Amino acid sequence: MNLEEVTKTIDNVVFANTGRHLRDVEAVVLKGAWQAKTYEQIAETCEYSLNYIKQVAAPKFWKLLSEVLGENISKTNFRFIIERQWGGQTEKISSSLELQNSLSAGNINNIDASLPLEISNELKSQDWGEVPEINTFYGRTQELAMLKKWLVNDSCRLVAVVGMGGIGKTTLCVHSIHQTQDEFEFVIWRDLRSAPSVSKLLAELTQFLSPQSKNYFTEEDIDAQISDFIGLLRQHRCLIVLDTTTVIQQSSHFAGHYREGYQTYGKLLKRLGQESHRSCLMWIAREKPREIVLMEGENRPVRSLYLKGLNSQAKEIFQEKNLLDPNSWEDLIQLYRGNPLALKIVASTIQELFGGKVSAFLKQETIVFGELNDILDEQFECISALEQEILYWLAIECQPISLSQLRADILAPVAQSELIEGLESLLRRSLIERTVAQEEVIFSLQQPVVSQYVINQICERICTEIQEFSKNHKIEKIELLKTLVLVKKTQDNEAIQDMQTRLILKPIKNQLCKILRDESLISEQLTKILSLLQGKTALVVGYAKSNIESLLLELKLDLGDLSYR
Structure with a gap:
C-alpha cells in the first residue's frame, strides 16, 4: 500500500461523494500526513503558508474525509485508519469507485463487469x-x-x-x-x-x-x-x-x-x-x-x-531508547512494575539526562517525577478521604500490614464496615495489593511508584500545614500532622524506623528548611505548636506531639531544655 495508491483512492472516494477531485492543497496535506510530516515540514515543501495549511486547509480536509469515510479522521490517525480499514485493497476500491463514477457520468463503454459496485457498507461499518x-x-x-x-x-x-x-x-x-x-x-x-x-x-x-x-x-x-x-x-x-x-x-x-x-x-x-x-x-x-x-x-x-504490567517484554522499550546497562534493566522493570507508560517516560529521561545509563538513574533513588506525578495526581484526586488515609498508613508502615494493624493506626473513629469498603475500593482502583499469609490477609501499596508518590504527598501536606501555622497560628490547621505518625518509636524493627526517618522525616525537615530558610525559625514554630497542644484531649493532640518531637530531634535540638517539658 503506497502513497500513490492511497492518493488515488482518496481522490476517487472524494469524487464519488462530492463530485469533485482533490484540490492541490488537499493532496499536499494528504501526502504530508501519510509521511508523518509536521505541518511546518509540509509548508516548507510547497507554495502554501504554514498558517493557511494548519488553520484552514488541513481542518477542512480532515472534516471532509471524516464525512465521506464515516470515521473521525485527523492528521494523527489518518494513516492508521486507512491501513486498518483498507489494507492492501486500495487498488480494488479505487477501481470500484472509478466504475461508479463512470456509471454516474454515463460512460459505460469498456467497463469490467467483474468489479464490485458495493463498498459503502465496508466503509461505514466501522x-x-x-x-x-x-x-x-x-x-x-x-x-x-x-x-x-x-x-x-x-x-x-x-x-x-x-x-x-x-x-x-x-x-x-x-x-x-x-x-x-x-x-x-x-x-x-x-x-x-x-x-x-x-x-x-x-x-x-x-x-x-x-x-x-x-x-x-x-x-x-x-x-x-x-x-x-x-x-x-x-x-x-x-x-x-x-x-x-x-x-x-x-x-x-x-x-x-x-x-x-x-x-x-x-x-x-x-x-x-x-x-x-x-x-x-x-x-x-x-x-x-x-x-x-x-x-x-x-x-x-x-x-x-x-491488566498487570509487562514482564521481560518491557525490555523492548529500553532497546528502542538505546539504553545502556542491560544487567540493570530487570531492576528498572520491577521498580515500575512493568507499567509501559511509566517505563517509556523513565527511559526517555534516562537517555536525555543520564546518557542512557540505567545504573546512574537508579542511584538517584527518585522514581516519581514529571508526567508520572500528573498521572497519579489525576487518580489520587478521585479517591475519598478515608482511602487517602489508608494509603498514607500503608506508605508509612513500609511493609504489608493486616486489617487489625491498620485499624489500630487510625485514631479517628471509623466503622469497621467503612474501613473494609475503603480497602475494597482501593483494590478496585488498582492502588493496593492483597496477600493471604498464614491465615491472615495483609495489604500493601501496589508498587514502589505509588509508595513514593504517597510519601511525597505526606511530606508536602505536612510542610504546607506548618507553613500555614507560621502565618495564622491556628492549631486546627495541622490536620495531617496529628493524623499520621511519621516515625513509629515503639516499632520493634529498627530497620523500619530507619526507613521512616530516611523516607519521611528527613525530607520534611529539608523541605521546611527550604521554605522557612532558618532552622531556628522552624524550631520556634514547632515549639509554638507543642505549647498550644498542652491540655488538649488525646484525640485533638493525636500524633502531633510525637511528630514534632521527632522533627526537633532531627533538627538536633535538646528537648530537655525546652520550657514545655
Missing part, C-alpha cells in the same frame, strides 16, 4: 472515533487470547478491561479489536473524555447503527432509549468500545460511584449485562464498575480483565 494511534505493541499474548475467546467464542455481552493509568489498557483493546473485528457487523469506538450523557451517547450510536432511526427520546426516557438500543444490538452483531476517563466518576468517593447526572451509565451497564443480545460492550477504565463486579463470572456473559 467508526473508530478518536482511537489513539498505536505504533508499538509489546507482549500481551495471553491477554489477547483471553479477550478473543471472550468476544468470539464465549459471546460475552459485557467485558471490562481495568488497571492503573499507563498500564496499556487502551493499547491492548485496540489490538484485540483488530484481531476480532471481522466477527462483527459493526465496530464502534468512543472516548468518553468529553463526558457525554448516556442519552446523548445512545442517540449517536443508534444513528450510526440505524441511520433511518429518529431520536425522539428525552433525558427522562432513558429506560425506553436503552431498550431501543438493546433492540438494535439484537438485530446486529456489534462491538462497542467505551474508553472511559475519570470525568464521569464521582470525586472524593469510593470506587464505582458516578458523578451527578451520570448514574445512568450504571443502569446501561447493568441492562447490557443482564439482557440477552448478540453484541458486546467493552468498557475500558481504571476501576471496575460495581455493576460488573456483581454480574461477572467465569461462566457468565460478563467478564473483567485486570
Whole structure:
C-alpha cells in the first residue's frame, strides 16, 4: 500500500461523494500526513503558508474525509485508519469507485463487469472515533487470547478491561479489536473524555447503527432509549468500545460511584449485562464498575480483565531508547512494575539526562517525577478521604500490614464496615495489593511508584500545614500532622524506623528548611505548636506531639531544655 495508491483512492472516494477531485492543497496535506510530516515540514515543501495549511486547509480536509469515510479522521490517525480499514485493497476500491463514477457520468463503454459496485457498507461499518494511534505493541499474548475467546467464542455481552493509568489498557483493546473485528457487523469506538450523557451517547450510536432511526427520546426516557438500543444490538452483531476517563466518576468517593447526572451509565451497564443480545460492550477504565463486579463470572456473559504490567517484554522499550546497562534493566522493570507508560517516560529521561545509563538513574533513588506525578495526581484526586488515609498508613508502615494493624493506626473513629469498603475500593482502583499469609490477609501499596508518590504527598501536606501555622497560628490547621505518625518509636524493627526517618522525616525537615530558610525559625514554630497542644484531649493532640518531637530531634535540638517539658 503506497502513497500513490492511497492518493488515488482518496481522490476517487472524494469524487464519488462530492463530485469533485482533490484540490492541490488537499493532496499536499494528504501526502504530508501519510509521511508523518509536521505541518511546518509540509509548508516548507510547497507554495502554501504554514498558517493557511494548519488553520484552514488541513481542518477542512480532515472534516471532509471524516464525512465521506464515516470515521473521525485527523492528521494523527489518518494513516492508521486507512491501513486498518483498507489494507492492501486500495487498488480494488479505487477501481470500484472509478466504475461508479463512470456509471454516474454515463460512460459505460469498456467497463469490467467483474468489479464490485458495493463498498459503502465496508466503509461505514466501522467508526473508530478518536482511537489513539498505536505504533508499538509489546507482549500481551495471553491477554489477547483471553479477550478473543471472550468476544468470539464465549459471546460475552459485557467485558471490562481495568488497571492503573499507563498500564496499556487502551493499547491492548485496540489490538484485540483488530484481531476480532471481522466477527462483527459493526465496530464502534468512543472516548468518553468529553463526558457525554448516556442519552446523548445512545442517540449517536443508534444513528450510526440505524441511520433511518429518529431520536425522539428525552433525558427522562432513558429506560425506553436503552431498550431501543438493546433492540438494535439484537438485530446486529456489534462491538462497542467505551474508553472511559475519570470525568464521569464521582470525586472524593469510593470506587464505582458516578458523578451527578451520570448514574445512568450504571443502569446501561447493568441492562447490557443482564439482557440477552448478540453484541458486546467493552468498557475500558481504571476501576471496575460495581455493576460488573456483581454480574461477572467465569461462566457468565460478563467478564473483567485486570491488566498487570509487562514482564521481560518491557525490555523492548529500553532497546528502542538505546539504553545502556542491560544487567540493570530487570531492576528498572520491577521498580515500575512493568507499567509501559511509566517505563517509556523513565527511559526517555534516562537517555536525555543520564546518557542512557540505567545504573546512574537508579542511584538517584527518585522514581516519581514529571508526567508520572500528573498521572497519579489525576487518580489520587478521585479517591475519598478515608482511602487517602489508608494509603498514607500503608506508605508509612513500609511493609504489608493486616486489617487489625491498620485499624489500630487510625485514631479517628471509623466503622469497621467503612474501613473494609475503603480497602475494597482501593483494590478496585488498582492502588493496593492483597496477600493471604498464614491465615491472615495483609495489604500493601501496589508498587514502589505509588509508595513514593504517597510519601511525597505526606511530606508536602505536612510542610504546607506548618507553613500555614507560621502565618495564622491556628492549631486546627495541622490536620495531617496529628493524623499520621511519621516515625513509629515503639516499632520493634529498627530497620523500619530507619526507613521512616530516611523516607519521611528527613525530607520534611529539608523541605521546611527550604521554605522557612532558618532552622531556628522552624524550631520556634514547632515549639509554638507543642505549647498550644498542652491540655488538649488525646484525640485533638493525636500524633502531633510525637511528630514534632521527632522533627526537633532531627533538627538536633535538646528537648530537655525546652520550657514545655
